[in-house]
Amino acid sequence: MAQTQSSQPCRAHLINIGDELLEGVRPNGHLVWLGEQLARRGIRLEQASIVRDELPAIADEIRQAWSRCDLVITTGGMGPTTDDLARDAVAQALGLPLDPDPEAERALRARFAKIGREVGPLDLRQCRLPRGAVSLPNPRGTSPALFLRSGERRLVMLPGPGLELRPVFEQQVVPLLRDDGSACDGEAYVQVRTFGIGAAPLESLIRPLLRPGMQLTFGTHSGVVDARISPGSSGACCDAMMEVARAVRDAVGDDFVCTGHSTLAQLTVERLGRLGRTLAVAESCTGGLLASNLTDIPGASRVLVGSLVAYTNDAKVGVLGVPQALIDQHGAVSAEVAAAMATAATERFGAHHGLAITGFAGPDGGTAADPVGTVYLGYASPSGVWSRRIVVAGDRAQVKVRAVNTALDWLRRKLSRYAVEDAIHGA
Amino acid sequence: MAQTQSSQPCRAHLINIGDELLEGVRPNGHLVWLGEQLARRGIRLEQASIVRDELPAIADEIRQAWSRCDLVITTGGMGPTTDDLARDAVAQALGLPLDPDPEAERALRARFAKIGREVGPLDLRQCRLPRGAVSLPNPRGTSPALFLRSGERRLVMLPGPGLELRPVFEQQVVPLLRDDGSACDGEAYVQVRTFGIGAAPLESLIRPLLRPGMQLTFGTHSGVVDARISPGSSGACCDAMMEVARAVRDAVGDDFVCTGHSTLAQLTVERLGRLGRTLAVAESCTGGLLASNLTDIPGASRVLVGSLVAYTNDAKVGVLGVPQALIDQHGAVSAEVAAAMATAATERFGAHHGLAITGFAGPDGGTAADPVGTVYLGYASPSGVWSRRIVVAGDRAQVKVRAVNTALDWLRRKLSRYAVEDAIHGA
Numbered sequence: 001m002a003q004t005q006s007s008q009p010c011r012a013h014l015i016n017i018g019d020e021l022l023e024g025v026r027p028n029g030h031l032v033w034l035g036e037q038l039a040r041r042g043i044r045l046e047q048a049s050i051v052r053d054e055l056p057a058i059a060d061e062i063r064q065a066w067s068r069c070d071l072v073i074t075t076g077g078m079g080p081t082t083d084d085l086a087r088d089a090v091a092q093a094l095g096l097p098l099d100p101d102p103e104a105e106r107a108l109r110a111r112f113a114k115i116g117r118e119v120g121p122l123d124l125r126q127c128r129l130p131r132g133a134v135s136l137p138n139p140r141g142t143s144p145a146l147f148l149r150s151g152e153r154r155l156v157m158l159p160g161p162g163l164e165l166r167p168v169f170e171q172q173v174v175p176l177l178r179d180d181g182s183a184c185d186g187e188a189y190v191q192v193r194t195f196g197i198g199a200a201p202l203e204s205l206i207r208p209l210l211r212p213g214m215q216l217t218f219g220t221h222s223g224v225v226d227a228r229i230s231p232g233s234s235g236a237c238c239d240a241m242m243e244v245a246r247a248v249r250d251a252v253g254d255d256f257v258c259t260g261h262s263t264l265a266q267l268t269v270e271r272l273g274r275l276g277r278t279l280a281v282a283e284s285c286t287g288g289l290l291a292s293n294l295t296d297i298p299g300a301s302r303v304l305v306g307s308l309v310a311y312t313n314d315a316k317v318g319v320l321g322v323p324q325a326l327i328d329q330h331g332a333v334s335a336e337v338a339a340a341m342a343t344a345a346t347e348r349f350g351a352h353h354g355l356a357i358t359g360f361a362g363p364d365g366g367t368a369a370d371p372v373g374t375v376y377l378g379y380a381s382p383s384g385v386w387s388r389r390i391v392v393a394g395d396r397a398q399v400k401v402r403a404v405n406t407a408l409d410w411l412r413r414k415l416s417r418y419a420v421e422d423a424i425h426g427a
Numbered sequence: 428m429a430q431t432q433s434s435q436p437c438r439a440h441l442i443n444i445g446d447e448l449l450e451g452v453r454p455n456g457h458l459v460w461l462g463e464q465l466a467r468r469g470i471r472l473e474q475a476s477i478v479r480d481e482l483p484a485i486a487d488e489i490r491q492a493w494s495r496c497d498l499v500i501t502t503g504g505m506g507p508t509t510d511d512l513a514r515d516a517v518a519q520a521l522g523l524p525l526d527p528d529p530e531a532e533r534a535l536r537a538r539f540a541k542i543g544r545e546v547g548p549l550d551l552r553q554c555r556l557p558r559g560a561v562s563l564p565n566p567r568g569t570s571p572a573l574f575l576r577s578g579e580r581r582l583v584m585l586p587g588p589g590l591e592l593r594p595v596f597e598q599q600v601v602p603l604l605r606d607d608g609s610a611c612d613g614e615a616y617v618q619v620r621t622f623g624i625g626a627a628p629l630e631s632l633i634r635p636l637l638r639p640g641m642q643l644t645f646g647t648h649s650g651v652v653d654a655r656i657s658p659g660s661s662g663a664c665c666d667a668m669m670e671v672a673r674a675v676r677d678a679v680g681d682d683f684v685c686t687g688h689s690t691l692a693q694l695t696v697e698r699l700g701r702l703g704r705t706l707a708v709a710e711s712c713t714g715g716l717l718a719s720n721l722t723d724i725p726g727a728s729r730v731l732v733g734s735l736v737a738y739t740n741d742a743k744v745g746v747l748g749v750p751q752a753l754i755d756q757h758g759a760v761s762a763e764v765a766a767a768m769a770t771a772a773t774e775r776f777g778a779h780h781g782l783a784i785t786g787f788a789g790p791d792g793g794t795a796a797d798p799v800g801t802v803y804l805g806y807a808s809p810s811g812v813w814s815r816r817i818v819v820a821g822d823r824a825q826v827k828v829r830a831v832n833t834a835l836d837w838l839r840r841k842l843s844r845y846a847v848e849d850a851i852h853g854a
Contacts, residue, residue, distance in 0.1 A: 022472040024463025025646030025653070027454050031477065036451025045449040047484065048477040050458065057474065163822065219452030226452065281736075287722025288715030291736045295714025296824060298790055306742035308735050309708070309718045315733035319775050348746050363725055395590065397723060 010182040012038055013065035014048040017058055017077035017086055018160065021050045029162055030075045036261070037169065039228075041177070042188030043071065053077060058089035066094065066153060071182060076160035078143040080123045086157055087146075090130050094150070101129040104144045111142060133157075136172040140164045147176055154182060186238060189230035190245040193257040195264070195409040199225050202252070209247045211236055222398070223405045224257070224264070254413055264408035265293040271415050272303040272353070279411075280349035281307035282320055282341040284332065284358040285375065290404045305349040310341070320344045333358050333370055335387040338378030342387075346380045353415075354380035357407050361399045375403040379414055386414075437609040439465055440492035441475040444485055444504035444513055445587065448477045456589055457502045463688070464596065466655075468604070469615030470498065480504060485516035489582075493521065497579060498609060503587035505570040507550045513584055514573075517557050521577070528556040531571045538569060560584075563599040567591045574603055581609060613665060616657035617672040620684040622691070622836040626652050629679070636674045638663055649825070650832045651684070651691070681840055691835035692720040698842050699730040699780070706838075707776035708734035709747055709768040711759065711785040712802065717831045732776040737768070747771045760785050760797055762814040765805030769814075773807050780842075781807035784834050788826045802830040806841055813841075 014034060021028050031048050038045045046069055051057045058077065065072045077086030091098045104127040112119050126143040129135055133148035133155070141164040146157040156173050158165045177183035194202060199218045206216060206227055213234030219226040229244060231237075236244075249256045258267060272279055281291050281304070291307035294300050310316040313332055317324045321344040322337060330336040341356035359375030366372040377388045388410060392402035441461055448455050458475050465472045473496055478484045485504065492499045504513030518525045531554040539546050553570040556562055560575035560582070568591040573584040583600050585592045604610035621629060626645045633643060633654055640661030646653040656671060658664075663671075676683045685694060699706055708718050708731070718734035721727050737743040740759055744751045748771040749764060757763040768783035786802030793799040804815045815837060819829040 019644070020646050021458070022462050022475060023466045023644070023646060023655075024459050024461070026648045027456070027459050029454070031448070032451050032454050034451070035449050039450045046479065047488075048449060050475040052473065061474075163825075217446070217450070219447050219450060221453045228450075283715075285722075286719075287727070287731075288710075288718030288734055288736070289722075291715030292713070292719045292827075295712075295716075295736070295738065295788075296827070298823060300714070301738050304714075304736075304738050306735065306737050306739065306746060307715055308733065308746070309715070309722070309731075310733050311722065311728050311731050312733065315776055318777070319733060319735070349742055350745070361722075396725060400719075400723070 009042055009044045009188075010071055010177075011069045012043050012045050012071040012073060013069040014045060015058070015061050015065060015072065015074045016048065016050045017053060017074060018050075019052050022052060030165065033162070033166065034073065034075075034169070037174075039189070040187050041174065042184035042230075043177070043182060053083040053085060055085050055089055055092065058085055059093040062089055062093040062155075066155070070152060071154045071156070071177070073156045073158065075158045075165060078126065078145075078157060078159045080120075080125050080142070082122070082125075084125065087125075087128050087130065090146075090148075090155065090157065094130065094148075094155075096130040096132060098128040099131055100124075101127045101135050101144075104129070104135045107137060107144070108142055136168055138164050138168055140167065145169075145172065147173065149180070154180070189228040190241050190259060191261060192227045192229065192245055192248050192252070192259060193262070194225045194227070194252055194255045195223055195257050195405070195412075197225060197252065197255040202227055205251045206248050209244055209251065210234075211240070211244070214244070222401045223392075223409070254416075257409070257412065263293075263297075264405055264412065266297050268408055268411055268415075269294060269297045269300050269303055271412070273299065275415065277303070277352040278305050278349075279303055279353045279355060280305050280345040280351035282345040282354065282356040282378075283307065283309050284311060284316070284341070285361040286357045286359075286400045286403050286407075287311065287361075289400050290355070290357060290407060293404055293408070305351045308345060308348065316341065321348060331367075333360055333374065333376060335376050335378075335389060338376035339380070339385045339387040340378070342378030342380035343385050352382060353411070354378070355407055355411055356380075357403055359399070359403060361396045361403075363396060373399055375399070375406075377403075377407050377410055379410060381414065436469055436471045436615075437498055437604075438496045439470050439472050439498040439500060440496040441472060442485070442488050442492060442499065442501045443475065443477045444480060444501060445477075446479050449479060457592065460589070460593065461500065461502075461596070464601075466616070467614050468601065469611035469657075470604070470609060480510040480512060482512050482516055482519065485512055486520040489516055489520040493580060493582070498581045498583065498604070500583045500585065502585045502592060505553065505572075505584060505586045507547075507552050507569070509549070509552075511552065514552075514555050514557065517575075517582065517584065521557065521575075521582075523557040523559065525555040526558055527551075528554045528562050528571075531556070531562045534564060534571070535569055563595055565591050565595055567594065572596075572599065574600065576607070581607070616655040617668045618687055619654045619656070619672055619675050619679070620687070620689070621652045621654070621679055621682045622650055622684050622832070622839075624652060624679065624682040629654055632678045633675050636671055636678060637661075638667070638671070641671070649828045650819075650836070681843075684836070684839065690720075690724075691832055691839065693724050695835055695838055695842075696721060696724045696727050696730055698839070700726065702842070704730070704779040705732050705776075706730055706780045706782060707732050707772040707778035709772040709781065709783040709805075710734065710736050711738060711743070711768075712788040713784045713786075713827045713830050713834075714738065714788075716827050717782070717784060717834060720831055720835070732778045735772060735775065743768065748775060758794075760787055760794075760801065760803060762803050762805075762816060765803035766807070766812045766814040767805070769805030769807035770812050779809060780838070781805070782834055782838050783807075784830055786826070786830060788823045788830075790823060800826055802826070802833075804830075804834050804837055806837060808841065 135144040145168045148155040211234045215230045215232035310320045316322040322340045342354035346354035356378035360366040362372035562571040572595045575582040638661045642657045642659035737747045743749040749767045769781035773781035783805035787793040789799035
């Protein structure tokens with residue numbers, strides 16, 4: 001739901017603390033997650049900084065962010081060890097003493113008592129509070145989050161582990177930001193998710209449907225193109241935004257995936273679940289990624305019966321049941337074999353629908369007619385069997401992701417029609 | 428190979444430009460990739476900043492980074508559209524005029540002629556060069572990279588798309604940084620990759636083996652614990668570093684995975700390839716992720732015959748061939764069924780080795796004895812069949828990743844022994 005907001009959105013600066021984020025050890029998941037959270041709530045993330053576990057670097061960044069933005073959020077550096085310096089850095093940057101926090105200490109002692117662990121002097125480092133801040137209980141960890149309000153400025157300090165950070169942010173920080181008007185009540189924009197249309201043609205479709213002042217931004221990821229429409233200066237209310245979204249949906253037609261943030265895999269699991277139908281999958285070049293994406297969704301076990309990664313021709317013939325003659329005549333990467341894989345998957349697993357992928361993911365392989373990046377999709381349903389050739393760009397990993405997304409999107413389109421046929425034929 | 432470096436490493440600041448990086452649309456892959464590249468070359472990434480496509484924000488960040496670090500790297504904002512502002516921002520921040528770059532224009536015109544596209548006025552925005560900079564050809568895109576040396580400072584500007592950025596950085600930027608001594612000749616540290624030992628016990632094993640002055644840092648990701656040993660102030664040469672690494676390997680024993688950056692999936696594919704053995708996989712709760720990780724590795728088709736995701740009991744029995752009686756008596760999540768899945772996989776696919784995973788990934792499921800996070804692994808080889816119970820923490824996605832890593836690590840250990848048995852028995 002779109003929500004009218006004052007013309008000046010709250011401006012935020014995110015500071016991620018941790019040496020390992022700067023040394024290529026693992027991705028910075030907080031930026032993606034918090035970036036979306038803030039955008040959805042109408043808070044504009046102006047900048048993000050990743051700094052080392054060093055007092056001057058953290059303090060310096062907090063000081064600068066504090067002077068430029070309405071909301072400063074830190075992640076990490078909140079634990080008990082001596083290189084957890086976020087509290088000390090805030091104290092130094094904002095000139096605030098660190099007071100003991102009896103409530104946090106009580107919670108920590110209770111937690112440790114429960115698991116029979118003794119509280120050491122370092123552990124109590126987590127129970128210090130910059131003066132004026134409130135601590136927000138962290139049910140999944142020992143270190144509470146912190147919230148500080150000073151004039152027009154807000155500081156939010158979150159623990160580093162994602163499993164602790166996310167619930168604290170959603171359940172405790174967001175309500176506080178709503179209360180003081182930093183975050184909007186509902187969703188700050190309507191997101192229209194599409195697949196199969198480029199950002200430029202999508203923009204030409206959407207622009208004429210917007211009211212004067214409405215804002216439009218785009219995000220693209222592996223074939224998915226998202227259009228985010230926000231009220232901007234139009235002052236449009238929630239209902240008006242939804243009306244625009246409906247007009248966009250009608251204009252976009254079959255390429256419209258959903259309103260909101262659902263993934264193609266989520267929509268597939270939901271749609272099949274509603275239809276009471278099951279799916280079986282057969283993969284070659286995507287090597288299990290299609291099945292893995294579907295099984296990321298809780299409840300997938302109700303619709304996905306199974307999947308077969310038939311990486312060799314022997315496996316395609318012997319285990320899956322693709323006729324050897326089809327492979328001999330058309331090659332393993334062909335429309336014929338894709339269709340046979342989809343049919344065989346439904347038969348082997350006893351599923352209503354079958355989805356199959358075979359192609360050349362690279363770096364080697366491919367033919368003159370079907371170079372690396374060529375992928376054939378197969379789909380089988382009670383109404384028939386289809387196959388389709390696509391060409392996707394990128395390296396091996398990207399070919400896998402794009403082939404899987406295109407297959408899921410194709411299934412989505414087929415299921416929309418299937419639902420209609422179902423209604424007509426009472427199948 | 429470790430390489431002696433001057434005691435003051437080159438200090439870098441990375442600036443990623445792009446609105447979409449701040450709105451939770453997709454992860455910032457450049458930070459991970461460049462973070463590792465810089466660390467391996469002895470360049471210390473002090474800070475990373477992600478800024479919007481806005482001239483004052485980019486220029487401000489470049490100005491600050493330039494005043495504090497030896498090396499400033501920007502990514503993105505190099506394309507032809509009017510919101511590609513990286514060149515203008517550098518010009519403003521460093522007070523340099525933008526000159527036309529005839530070489531870049533020639534390359535652009537040749538590229539466009541080849542694909543029959545006309546060069547528009549906006550396209551030529553990509554052929555402007557801050558005075559004093561050199562342009563570095565970008566074979567995969569229209570926008571060249573830039574390199575600027577000014578006194579002790581270096582500026583590197585890279586195009587946004589990963590497929591363009593990576594080869595330009597590796598093939599053109601790194602040699603320039605080596606020439607002027609910013610990057611070391613070989614590898615700046617020896618990385619010892621381990622699995623199954625925590626960072627704290629690993630540190631107690633390694634510390635006594637270091638020479639005075641050597642530096643030790645740790646990175647952990649989904650069960651993998653990396654120890655990076657660098658010469659620090661010890662002045663240790665390449666051979667001395669490798670000697671330490673060998674001593675660490677001997678001290679760590681079975682938990683030692685490799686020296687360097689190979690993933691568990693890479694090592695599995697390489698090891699099986701060297702042994703001339705094939706693998707079949709059967710997955711339940713990991714839903715295809717194990718097979719997908721293996722098929723990410725080019726050449727996987729030579730060792731992975733196939734994989735079966737048997738998500739339902741019917742699929743386990745009917746397609747894979749697990750005896751129904753085993754599931755009835757012990758449950759689908761049990762040591763017995765894991766072993767049967769591994770054996771059945773070798774038989775169905777005709778492979779030498781079988782690896783199986785069954786467990787409760789959550790959020791629902793699990794029993795009092797085997798709560799969510801409980802996973803059974805099965806392994807079958809010509810020498811026998813084994814199973815193993817593990818408990819992994821985290822949400823559904825994390826349970827999947829950690830179960831897969833633990834399975835691959837277990838296979839690694841088994842294959843080490845298998846290689847020894849092979850040598851003894853001449854199997």
